[in-house]
Amino acid sequence: MAKDLTTREKDYAQWYQDLVTKADLAEHSDVRGCMVIKPYGYAIWENMRDVLDRMFKATGHVNAYFPLFVPKSFLEKEEGHAEGFAKECAVVTHYRLKNDPDNPGKLMVDPESKLEEELIVRPTSEAIIWNTYRGWIQSYRDLPLLINQWANVVRWEMRTRLFLRTTEFLWQEGHTAHSTKAEAIEETERMLHVYADFVENYMGVPVIKGIKTASERFAGAEETYCIEALMQDGKALQAGTSHFLGQNFAKAFDVQFANKEGKLEYVWATSWGVSTRLMGALVMSHSDDNGLVLPPRLAPTQVVIVPIYRTDEERARIAERVAEIEKELAMRGIRVKFDNRDTHRPGWKFAEYELRGVPLRIGIGPKDLEANQVELARRDTLTKGTVSQIGLADHIEKLLHEIQHNLFAQAEARRTASSHYVNTWDEFNAALDKGGFVYAHWDGTAETEQKIKEKTKATIRCIPLNNPQEAGQCILTGNASVQRVVFARAY
RNA sequence: CGGGAUGUAGCGAAGUUGGUAUCGCACCUGCUUUGGGAGCAGGGGAUCGCUGGUUCGAGUCCAGUCAUCCCGACCA
Structure with a gap:
């Protein structure tokens, strides 16, 4: 077991918290309910984002960016939507501070800077986007409008947990406009399948695709589709949602288009999103009491190389050989890192990369140079052995695929058993x-x-x-x- | 917002009837080490959450305040 890591059996929630912080993914900030995503955690999120972004573009979507602030009057236009989010909104009421005359060195809100209309920090962007779409859509020729936004949103939750539920979180939100109901439903379902494809084939997490009951539906939607994953402790996690919004937002924001017959019709809408919550799903699906276990397709480092040496001369010889191995791996598009730091010992590095979930580790020392071999350790099975340096890149490429599939298979077996x-x-x-x-x-x-x-x-x-x-x-x-x-x- | 708890070094903790703060990890220096989180020696770092009060003297007692965590209700 990794040092200072609570075991899953002892306290699953504590294990999760320990893991997220000790594997250097994120930490609590000094701002209530908000986390700092650290470089290693952000690197994983960037990989997720990049893959998803490619998938969105492959299905015809383009990216845009809309304001962080939503005027209150926009939010209240779609009644169900307003009701659903009203209880968890951060509200901007003033735009200026001034020195507090009664408390030297302190600032106070300048009462003279009160806004005429409050601004809501977006909990989601349907309102601001549909208000904008009114100006963009006049004819059936303007449709479909297939737009995605990568953004941060704020929902003032009562209780938060790193990645799973934070006051501010990162996500993407797709907002599309269509001329027919059938086409909008088709889009809603298409994006659900994109999410399922991503979560299963990149994250290695099996999901159930389904629709929500009326009471679990997104505020303002006519139908909410979702993917549901099962965590190791037997609790479910909603991993993504795709909403068919009907004509609710078009009617609320008066977005009409002229059809081929020249008649005005309301536009049909969808919205869909996944968030940094996926990071939580990733951690809770595969990791163990030794630390994080990352699927190769999303791991920032897929192979780490740790040199073992006593003298500077040995270190130089190893580095020379490693440079060749690195090159062969990089040529195959494998993300490899050579940790040649002299400030940490090999045992320390082994434990560290295990905690960080690097899928494969190569250990290479004098006796390996001699025998033209390396030590190769798998994170998912915690097994290791010696393999020849000849054909090493091929072997590693195959192993990475195997690990990717193995993680999914294990998660699926757990789900079946549960x-x-x-x-x-x-x-x-x-x-x-x-x-x-x-x-x-x-x-x-x-x-x-x-x-x-x-x-x-x-x-x-x-x-x-x-x-x-x-x-x-x-x-x-x-x-x-x-x-x-x-x-x-x-x- | 209801119930419970906790704030002492970067992190985790100890601190007795009130007497000016201790330990582990981490950090810095040196030497020996390096195939699973090294050993020894030395060193630096804390206005004890904040404000006020009691007292010759407060981490400790009192009052207030802020914050965080846990359990509920709410939620991607």
């Missing part, structure tokens, strides 16, 4: 206590959903897409049901 199909209330409670996804019948009413939540703290994570239809009885009321839905306790 997926329970139950038919009675007792079975339902027993399954929830074991943790995981619980597939159970529900009578389809919000009242029942609410009662189950109050009794068990479990929520309906989603109704899976292409959900098998099957007659059954609601676990709480016994009323007729046509399908199972996915329950879980969630983050």
Whole structure:
């Protein structure tokens, strides 16, 4: 076990906190509920962002940037939207400070600088964007409008946790406008599949694709699609959402277009987003009591090379050989780092890179130079052995693929083992206590959903897409049901 | 916002009936080390969250205040 790292078994929440800070991903700032994302954590986020950005562009989207501030009157235009976010908004009321005459050296808000209309720090950007779109859309020829924004948003949450829920967080939000309902729904679903593709194939985290129940829906949406992942402690995490907004925002902001017949119609909308919360999902899906375990496709460093030497002469000889290995790996696009620092000993470096989740580690010393071999250690399985320097780059390339697949396979196996199909209330409670996804019948009413939540703290994570239809009885009321839905306790 | 707890060096902690602050990690210097978080020796670093009060004297007692964490309700 890594030094000073709480084990998962002892205290999963503490393990997560320890890991995020000790692996140097992020730390609490001195600002309430806000974190500092440190360079190593930010490097992982940058990799995520870059991959997603390519995927968005490959599906026809372009990036733009909208204001941080939303005038209050914009936010209140879409009623459901306003209600949903009103309780967690940071509000700017003044624009100036001045020296406090009663407290030398202190500043105070200048009461004369009160804003005529308050500005809301965006909790999400539908309002400001749809207000802008009114000026951009006149004709069916202006559609579809496929725009994404990388931004920070603020939601004044009561309680925060690094990456999973912070007052300010980074995300992307796509906001698209379409001429037909069918096309907007198609877009909503397309982006859900993009998210699922990313989370499964890059992060190595299996997800359930589904739709939210009415009570879990995004404020202002007609339908919310989501991907749901399962963490190692058996709790679910919503990893991304894609919303079909209908004509709600077009009507609220009066965005109409002339169709081919010259008649005015309201525009159809979607919005979709993933956030730095994905960092939390990444950590909680694969990591162990020795530290972080990163999937090769997102790891800032995929292979680290640690030299082992006694003399300067040995160190120089190793560096010479390592330069060749580095070159061969770099030619294959593998992100490699040679840690030739003389300020830390090899054992220290081994532990450090393990904690940081670097997928592969090469150890190379005098006896390896002699035998034309290296020591190769895998982070995911914690196994190591000696391999020949001949064909090393090929071997490593294959291993990185294997590790990527292995992480997904392990996560999927865990999820399968933690997926329970139950038919009675007792079975339902027993399954929830074991943790995981619980597939159970529900009578389809919000009242029942609410009662189950109050009794068990479990929520309906989603109704899976292409959900098998099957007659059954609601676990709480016994009323007729046509399908199972996915329950879980969630983050 | 309700319930509970905690603020002492960069981090984690100790500090007795009130007497001017201690330990571990980290940091700096030197030597020996280097194939799983090195050893020894020496060294630097704290107006004890903040404000006020009691006292000859406050980390310690009292009052106020701010902040953070945990458990709830809310949530990407």
